Amino acid sequence: MINVTKTYLPNKEKYFSYIDKIYKNGWITNNGPLVQELERKLAEYLGVKNIVLVANGTVALEIAYRTLEIKDYAITTPFSFVATTSSLVTNGIKPIFADIDPHTLNINPENIKNAITKNTSAIVPVHVFGNGCDVESINDIAKENNLKVIYDAAHAFDVKYKDTSILNYGDISTLSFHATKLFHTIEGGALIINDDSLVQKARYLINFGIENEESIPNLGTNAKMNEFEAAMGLCMLDEMEIIKSMRKEVYKIYKKELKNTVELPKQNENITSNHSYFPIIFKSEEQMLTVQKALNDEQIFPRRYFYPSLDTLNYIEPKQRCNISRDICNRILVLPMYPELKKEDQTHIIQIIKKNI
Ligand SMILES: Cc1ncc(COP(=O)(O)O)c(C=O)c1O
Numbered sequence: 001m002i003n004v005t006k007t008y009l010p011n012k013e014k015y016f017s018y019i020d021k022i023y024k025n026g027w028i029t030n031n032g033p034l035v036q037e038l039e040r041k042l043a044e045y046l047g048v049k050n051i052v053l054v055a056n057g058t059v060a061l062e063i064a065y066r067t068l069e070i071k072d073y074a075i076t077t078p079f080s081f082v083a084t085t086s087s088l089v090t091n092g093i094k095p096i097f098a099d100i101d102p103h104t105l106n107i108n109p110e111n112i113k114n115a116i117t118k119n120t121s122a123i124v125p126v127h128v129f130g131n132g133c134d135v136e137s138i139n140d141i142a143k144e145n146n147l148k149v150i151y152d153a154a155h156a157f158d159v160k161y162k163d164t165s166i167l168n169y170g171d172i173s174t175l176s177f178h179a180t181k182l183f184h185t186i187e188g189g190a191l192i193i194n195d196d197s198l199v200q201k202a203r204y205l206i207n208f209g210i211e212n213e214e215s216i217p218n219l220g221t222n223a224k225m226n227e228f229e230a231a232m233g234l235c236m237l238d239e240m241e242i243i244k245s246m247r248k249e250v251y252k253i254y255k256k257e258l259k260n261t262v263e264l265p266k267q268n269e270n271i272t273s274n275h276s277y278f279p280i281i282f283k284s285e286e287q288m289l290t291v292q293k294a295l296n297d298e299q300i301f302p303r304r305y306f307y308p309s310l311d312t313l314n315y316i317e318p319k320q321r322c323n324i325s326r327d328i329c330n331r332i333l334v335l336p337m338y339p340e341l342k343k344e345d346q347t348h349i350i351q352i353i354k355k356n357i
Contacts, residue, residue, distance in 0.1 A: 283331070
């Protein structure tokens, strides 16, 4: 069976040596030494100033909204994983959708402008499939309208825009380190905070809002990463170069073989690719379903990602409709993509797609 992704497991002996350390010092959670070490190493690796590690990418978004005190309405994209929107709703913020660009699949800045009202407090764009948003236009819009920007950068680990980390744009960017991601800590996530003065507040918020033994000034939650997860991250980080080069190879073959068969999303200019996903867009939903079935019949499971479009969620108020996002959601499939995908399996996947188009 070939799934859309397969978790990369780094060197076992190295991981076990970290576990030995954890057993020796007995410190397994609450900002332990390995979490601190991973924060330092990741900040350097990614080229960012401030990183706060958390339990997953969903709470990273929630902590970002609370750190920036976002309320009322936030403009976001309907084409994302459900957590981008559900995290807003759980925090009492109403999502207003700005439809996407049909080629880059990212939120369209023109549609952001049209959606702004006096009750808008933030923009929550997503660097979909690691393809960076139009960060400069979004920055201008945010400045002109005094809005905060929180990038859901769950897919954008190690992505650079004009030679600097794309995570340095916006007020806060959030990452997901879920087991299926390019870089993972089993479960985990992070906030990249560009304003130094907000870092300590975020640290309190991930630990119930506790400032010290006598003071709990803000409504916090428990969003801490533990030492076993940080140990996994430290091992992954040591193997990033090999992981990246294996992914790049898989990506190159798909691109060469499929670029004239199906539509591929357009990569924004000046953006590096982290080769984390390989989405393909079909002419029609019918064609997509035919290919999906043909692959499934051979025990190959690409993913309808993202599906459904988030403007169709039944808990969204006010009701909205984003036609471009809905159309793309009906026609897109993300192909199996992971470092250890065998060449013969990839060839088989490509053949099935070509035969069924
Ligand atoms: C775009 C996007 N945002 C948020 C998340 C949530 O991250 P996590 O699964 O770590 O909570 C995901 C993850 O899967 C994602 O793809």
